[in-house]
Amino acid sequence: MEVKSVKETHTELMLHSVRFAKDERGRRKGQEVLFKWPDVQKKLGEHKHIYVVDARLGSNNHTHRLWYDVIPPHTEEGQDWRTLGHRHTVEAIIYFLKGRGHSIIDGKRYDWGPGDLLSVPMFSWHRHINDGDEPVLRIASTTGPLSLALGQAVYEDERYPEFWVYAQEGEDARKTLIPGGGGNVDDGKIGANRTAELYAEQVAFAMHEEQLRRNSRVLVKQKDLVFEPTAMGRLAYVVDPRIGFHSKALGVVMAEIPPGKRSGAHRHLYDEIDLIVGGKGKVIVEDKEYDFDTLDVLSIPVFHWHQYFNTGSEPLRILGINTRIAMDNLGLSLTHQGEHADYA
Numbered sequence: 001m002e003v004k005s006v007k008e009t010h011t012e013l014m015l016h017s018v019r020f021a022k023d024e025r026g027r028r029k030g031q032e033v034l035f036k037w038p039d040v041q042k043k044l045g046e047h048k049h050i051y052v053v054d055a056r057l058g059s060n061n062h063t064h065r066l067w068y069d070v071i072p073p074h075t076e077e078g079q080d081w082r083t084l085g086h087r088h089t090v091e092a093i094i095y096f097l098k099g100r101g102h103s104i105i106d107g108k109r110y111d112w113g114p115g116d117l118l119s120v121p122m123f124s125w126h127r128h129i130n131d132g133d134e135p136v137l138r139i140a141s142t143t144g145p146l147s148l149a150l151g152q153a154v155y156e157d158e159r160y161p162e163f164w165v166y167a168q169e170g171e172d173a174r175k176t177l178i179p180g181g182g183g184n185v186d187d188g189k190i191g192a193n194r195t196a197e198l199y200a201e202q203v204a205f206a207m208h209e210e211q212l213r214r215n216s217r218v219l220v221k222q223k224d225l226v227f228e229p230t231a232m233g234r235l236a237y238v239v240d241p242r243i244g245f246h247s248k249a250l251g252v253v254m255a256e257i258p259p260g261k262r263s264g265a266h267r268h269l270y271d272e273i274d275l276i277v278g279g280k281g282k283v284i285v286e287d288k289e290y291d292f293d294t295l296d297v298l299s300i301p302v303f304h305w306h307q308y309f310n311t312g313s314e315p316l317r318i319l320g321i322n323t324r325i326a327m328d329n330l331g332l333s334l335t336h337q338g339e340h341a342d343y344a
């Protein structure tokens with residue numbers, strides 16, 4: 001076996017950093033963009049939970065994933081959750097396509113139906129129950145890949161207490177939305193100097209965040225969406241910290257394009273996964289075109305120009321789930337606007 005010198009090893013490591021961005025551009029170019037609903041539907045016939053956009057399946061998306069699943073009539077996701085359900089240190093968005101039911105999130109009940117969306121607060125215990133005679137069809141998107149890369153992906157499930165890392169520490173650890181448990185908000189306070197104040201704020205931060213999470217919005221009813229004209233076309237912000245959600249990573253928008261019209265074009269440094277919730281159309285992604293229908297999923301590569309066209313006779317509705325907020329917090333925020341939409 002060839003033994004490398006210290007110089008060779010460390011020069012290679014340095015060049016890995018230098019090469020990475022250009023290599024990554026190639027990976028983005030080769031990224032699978034279009035996921036057709038009929039293929040997903042066939043798989044859902046055999047298994048009720050199908051990952052669609054997922055780095056573990058070869059997707060180049062580094063920050064979030066998307067899956068489809070079905071909850072059979074009068075059952076619960078997970079089937080035999082009875083008390084706590086489950087909780088995780090990832091943000092999660094759930095969008096309901098068919099069926100009706102309710103969720104218990106951090107002890108509160110939320111009733112939902114088609115077109116409604118849940119933004120599940122980080123590390124809150126939750127359960128999802130189908131109350132109807134029809135199967136519930138839904139998609140979910142989480143920041144699983146991001147949390148895994150950070151080494152902070154905790155998933156606690158009432159069925160598997162042997163894998164709990166925090167909840168077994170007692171009643172308080174089970175109730176808190178703070179991974180690792182909270183403390184007393186005054187624990188860090190000692191005296192009146194600026195550094196002590198800064199440190200006390202740091203100690204109190206998690207408890208403050210927990211309150212904000214508990215008071216943030218969770219359920220969005222389809223009928224409450226407000227569409228307004230923008231450079232990208234008619235848009236509604238669905239989940240965003242600026243409209244009452246305590247999201248630190250995931251954002252959601254809904255776009256609506258009338259028949260024969262096109263959206264604006266833009267590119268950005270965040271990952272985006274689109275679910276086509278109504279109508280049909282095509283998207284141009286850099287130099288390629290993809291035709292899509294209702295329930296298809298698009299994975300838009302980072303920093304690729306994209307623009308949508310309604311080629312059908314119904315309004316085209318696109319649910320865009322992105323990690324813009326996470327990237328903003330990392331200092332990687334950039335959206336370039338190109339051509340504007342051709343309608344208002």
Ligand SMILES: [Fe+2]
Pocket residue numbers: 086087088092120126
């Ligand atoms: Fe969950």
Ligand SMILES: [Fe+2]
Pocket residue numbers: 266268272300306
């Ligand atoms: Fe976009």
